[in-house]
Amino acid sequence: xxxxxxxxxxxxxxxxxxxxxxxxIKASADYYQGLESxxxxxxxxxxxxxxxxxxxxxxxxxxxxxTNQAVVKNETAKRFLYSIKHNKNELSE
Numbered sequence: 464x465x466x467x468x469x470x471x472x473x474x475x476x477x478x479x480x481x482x483x484x485x486x487x488i489k490a491s492a493d494y495y496q497g498l499e500s501x502x503x504x505x506x507x508x509x510x511x512x513x514x515x516x517x518x519x520x521x522x523x524x525x526x527x528x529x530t531n532q533a534v535v536k537n538e539t540a541k542r543f544l545y546s547i548k549h550n551k552n553e554l555s556e
Contacts, residue, residue, distance in 0.1 A: 464539045469546065469554035473509045480512055498552065506550045515548060 474494070481490035497503030522540040535541040546555045 464543065464554070466554040469543065470505065470552075473505045476512055477505060477508045504550050505552050506547050510547065518547060519544060 478487070478491050478494050481494060484490070485493070494503065498505060522544055523535050535544065542555055545551075546553070549555070
């Protein structure tokens with residue numbers, strides 16, 4: 464997963480939710496205008512639809528008490544979780 468995939472995944476969820484109130488054209492135009500003007504944070508809005516704990520449980524294989532860290536399934540999942548947790552509009556490296 465690259466940055467474009469991250470943004471597309473979050474944007475699709477966020478715009479789809481906005482379409483409950485507006486047309487696709489209006490929902491997507493308002494959304495992207497909000498992103499451009501920094502009035503919207505894509506990961507904060509995404510977390511209104513998916514609880515972070517649910518994402519964490521889905522993308523990890525538990526907790527390693529010896530290292531005191533989550534056992535993340537892969538590097539992509541680790542970057543995704545970090546970006547969501549820290550409200551990043553872009554996928555963190």
